[in-house]
Amino acid sequence: MPVERTCLLNGDDLFVADVSCQDPPHGWTEVRPAPVFGLVLVRRGLFRGRADGVEQLLDPASVYVERMGSEQQFAHPCGGDRYTELVLSEPQVAALLGGDPGVPQGLVFTTPRMALAHRLLTARARGDADSFELSERALELAGEVLSALAPARVASGRPGRKAARHRLVNAARAALADDLGLSLDQLGRAVGCSPYHLSRIFRAATGEGIARYRNRLRVTLALERLTEGETRLAALAQELGFTDQAHLTRVVSRTAGLPPGALRTLLRPTG
Structure with a gap:
């Protein structure tokens, strides 16, 4: 099955690619363990997936959550398809899920907000966006998807007190003023907050994302x-x-x- 994969972002903890599958074989692929945690966001076409024996139908209004180590296989009943692949490292997954990298099983249905965030990510990756902006967009999208599966776990990493959030925003601004070369992950580590929650807190406080x-x-x-x-x-x-x-x-x-x-x-x- 010819697969074309175009890398949009390649970092230590985050990888994003545009994937196109043409002329897939009939029937199910062989069973293989998922090597990574990933999100498959379908843009065109339709395919079926089995993860640990549970079958799911994947279309452009859904997101397949690939859980590391799960036994999976795929079928393409309608021919070729195209999707965005978003892969996160285990520490990045843990940061999004309240410190526990274990990802709940399930299919996520896209909201209009997710669909727009997905297209903005791919569009900006083909524009002049740098890795900082793309990382922020990708993590915000991953957080939205995981919030649909485990809202309490995702929310648990966000500081509850307004004063704590205010201190985080000021600390992030100070760190950027000192070193504009920091990556989003480095900025999160510098202020002691996950990049996903830092981005959301920063946007709420300033009206714009950290990259902007x-x-x-x-x-x-x-x-x-x-x-x-x-x-x-x-x-x-x-x-x-x-x-x-x-x-x-x-x-x-x-x-x-x-x-x-x-x-x-x-x-x-x-x-």
Whole structure:
């Protein structure tokens, strides 16, 4: 069965891929243990799955939850299909589920919010989003799916007191101001909170996700450096955590309306 897999995000604790299966064989595949914890979000087509003998029908309005070690097999009664594969490490799963990596069995039906978050993730992965933004989007989506299976366990990792949440947001802002090169996982470890809950708390407090806030902070700092006459754009991009100079140029141009060179001229002191 020809399978095309395009990596969208590849990190130590999180992997996202666009997968297309063409001309699958008739009947069920052989039984194999699931090697990872993963979410299969169908975008087109239909297939059947068996996990530890329990059969499930997978369509674009459902999410298959792949549980590490479960005996599984698949059938494709309607031909080829396409889906997004989201794989999390065991520590990342545990962080989402209140410290216990054991994932409940079950099929999750997508909500409009999940469906939109899924498409935004894949669309931004094909745009100019960096790994920080993609990680935040992927974890938010995984959290939504797991909340449908085990809402109490997912909610248990969120600080209950408003003061504690306020301290977390301020700690995250301070950590970003000190080092814009931090990954989302590193930021979570720095403030002692799972990236999923930190993202939700941050959004509730500031009105935007961490990636967007971080991006706004980077652009503001870039404008300040350009005002000072900075000409080394590649070094500036590295310092502010952009992928490269081209990424810096795209983001600044989109946000401020002009490329860095034109902004430097515009902001140059006169007189």
